[in-house]
Amino acid sequence: MNEQTLALHGLAIKKHGDAAGIAQITGLPEETVTKHLEAAAQAGRVNKAGEKYMLAPTAAISLQSGYSRDFAEQRANAEMNAAYDDFETVNDQVKQLITDWQTMEVGGERLPNDHSDKEYDAAIIDRLGDLHEKAEPVLDRLTAHVPRLKVYKDMLLEALERAEDGAIEWVSDARIMSYHTVWFELHEDLLRILGRERVE
């Protein structure tokens, strides 16, 4: 995948993002992302509002249709697909953990977690640390086939350690590159690479 396509791919994952955010998940330098997205904007393939870009519908379709060629090798690779199946297993556990983080059971009812119970929160962050240790080998197996995915692993660890240090918004806050945000974008990237559908 060339730099230009990768910049558009990063934008497709972000849906609505700025050059810095796309640079962070694709591993491209920010100037490179800006250069390609500005050119794409000139050509009408990308819409720009303020600092944020969005793919034009036709560009989104042509990006999608190019994936089978761009990722032909990965899609045909049994190890990559097996690693992805294990990613899905961890994904289920991450989703359950985030639900437990956002809600708590009180008297048999699920209610929003107001984060006033520090022990409850600490136990979940501890569980997240354990889950991350189990996810690491799976991420390594995926990275063996798509080296640029390593940036996600680094960002996940960074978010985890911030949460461990007490900044609990790094567990799931959607406005920052929290553990859940990074995980979600990695999942989106993998779905596009392997041409799979999100199972909800």
Place this chain on the structure above:
Amino acid sequence: MPDLRWTLRLDGSALPDKSLIGGKAWSIARMRALGLPVPPAFVVTTRACVEFLAKGDWPDGLAEEIDAGMAWLEEATGRRFGHGPQPLLVSVRSGAPISMPGMMDTILNMGICAETEEALAEEMGDAGFAHDVHRRFYDLYADIVLKCVGAEFPPEGDAESWAATLKEKSGQAIPETPRDRLFASIDAVFNSWNGRRAKRYRKHHGIPDDLGTAVAVQAMVFGNMDAQSGTGVLFSRNPITGARKPYGEYLACAQGEDVVSGKFTPQPVETMRETVPAAFDALMAASETLEEANGDVQDIEFTVQKGALFLLQSRAAKRAPAAAVRIATEMVREGVITPQVALTRVTPDQVRLLLAPRLKPGEAEAADELCRGEAASPGIGIGTVVTDSDEAERRAAAGENVILARVTTSPEDLHGMLAAKAVITEKGGSTSHAAVVSRALGVACVVGCGVGSVTAHAGQTVTVDGSTGRIYAGALAAEAPDEDAEADLAQLKDWAQAACPIPVHTPEAAPQAQVLDLNAIEGGEDAANLPRLLEGAEAATGGALATEEGMAAAIAAGLKFVVGKPALPLLLAGARAGTAHEDRETVAVSAQG
């Protein structure tokens, strides 16, 4: 016995330091030292781990010592590790002197393999259980030792297919023999000391990196061997009433998880007298011993294997408020504890719950229950339901009794909560704003009644029971227990008066003075503000005082006295604020995880 450098046998002959053997092994050693029946165990000491960390490999002689330790366990149990006809299974657990995240969890069923599964099936007469013991071992080994995801071990599989799955999913082969698996697990415990989380935790908390962790290896016992086997829980006194009579449950021919699962109904522990009389007598004796040694009511988990009793864990029991009062006062009369200790065994909250106004007998049964939620702050509140805090304040100022009903409360509702006889909410649990603030104010509170529940009753007169979490239509008759009428409470009050550094008066009996009402000033519901608010005051009253933090502030501010009714919660808080807490060391071992 050969000279042991890296391992210790927990035979009760000595009580080694926790820093050498870890907390779990220390508890086992302590119980053995008390002469109690605990499944035999030995421990690989932190010294061995430290040597491993320095050298990057096992210290010379460690493997031989572990083999010798296993032989000792075989001898003590009359069973064989890795072989039939009576196979020995062990648990392997880490035990750092200080507990920290990221240390390896417990591995159970170590020693199971194709040969021992068959032997165990024969011995138990239950092939399905033996197969599940085997399957669960693979589960634990994959999850805990290899940190592997996505490996599933279906019950219809066998060891060969499970091992293949494990190899495929983790990239590592499971060692062939039980001995090699045991060694690999001990290795994994050592390595978990240097895991990312453990390292960060130590750095964050200033814990030295070279303490190392111990590894306890303990024989497992099974409560489902035969009709003379079973499992149960015993309290050394009744945890509901406080009566000095052991209270417990027993399930014959079952494992611990069967009791917890709720699939079977346990029998009263007295049924053991019929089926396993020797184990019953030993259990009663152990209950006495543990209570005496620990000076508190014990909650004991045990298993009976082929008629022989084994204690798995014992810790200070959780107890109901009435039991807490009765047990604390009786133990003083028995000479087991001092009055000072008794005062630390009953919390101000427990006494507040006991002395909270309650509905007169028969009232609740005859009433119409409107809704129910979680009981968040005890007491009875009767009044008109109001859904707005400004309105609650206005109507209360005009002399009306109001109940504040909100979806949730926030700091903006404080004036309404102060004015209300009770607070009820639709969302939130026992740690929500409404619950926390109501408890601080001493106002009855029920939370989490469900969306659309309480606010729908605006304008209606209701009775809120904060002790049971129920809300009734109409005004029901309530009464407040008298703290001086009940002998145990009066006794506790006597001791608390002697121990509390400042006097506590009821409003009727208070001397003439300027009494600061904390419930009437901003921030007065939060004990953290009291040092500032109490500055220069002569005397004070208010819900926030009935906590250790609150009374500590009153003592530090040099108040002449505090005012409140009932007085006992304040006196207890004052007594507790004035004394250091006893170290609630629990004697806890667990053989079954």
